[in-house]
Amino acid sequence: MDTETVVWxxxxxxxxLLILGLLAALMSKKKGEHRRTAAAELRQDAQARxxxxxxxxxxxxxxxVEADQARLDAQRAEARATxxxxxxxxxxAGYEDRIxxxxxxxxxxxxxxxxxxxxxxYPAEGDGAPPRGEGGSPx
Numbered sequence: 001m002d003t004e005t006v007v008w009x010x011x012x013x014x015x016x017l018l019i020l021g022l023l024a025a026l027m028s029k030k031k032g033e034h035r036r037t038a039a040a041e042l043r044q045d046a047q048a049r050x051x052x053x054x055x056x057x058x059x060x061x062x063x064x065v066e067a068d069q070a071r072l073d074a075q076r077a078e079a080r081a082t083x084x085x086x087x088x089x090x091x092x093a094g095y096e097d098r099i100x101x102x103x104x105x106x107x108x109x110x111x112x113x114x115x116x117x118x119x120x121x122y123p124a125e126g127d128g129a130p131p132r133g134e135g136g137s138p139x
Contacts, residue, residue, distance in 0.1 A: 103109050110116065 103111055
């Protein structure tokens with residue numbers, strides 16, 4: 001091989017490399033443009049969903065307000081139930097005190113006899129049966 005052939009081979013390789021480099025640059029530019037176009041489409045799609053997102057946000061906030069109100073209502077109801085139970089317990093205690101006082105005053109009742117148990121249970125607490133008599137037998 002002579003020098004001129006080697007020079008032409010080197011020139012051909014350099015030209016081929018330049019062409020390949022140019023093609024790679026063009027493909028990269030094309031790929032970048034495609035990615036920018038895809039990104040723009042995604043942005044447009046996201047922008048189109050903005051009203052739905054705003055609606056969902058409003059619904060979520062309304063549901064949270066409703067849940068907060070329900071929690072507050074439940075707390076108030078629980079407080080009312082606690083107060084009612086305390087009032088019931090006070091009434092039950094007064095009822096029991098009156099029964100015990102009646103037993104103490106009644107000469108026909110022997111509170112010291114074995115097996116004697118005054119019925120201080122309010123009838124509504126049990127099975128609906130009337131309260132037992134002071135001596136532990138049905139009235």
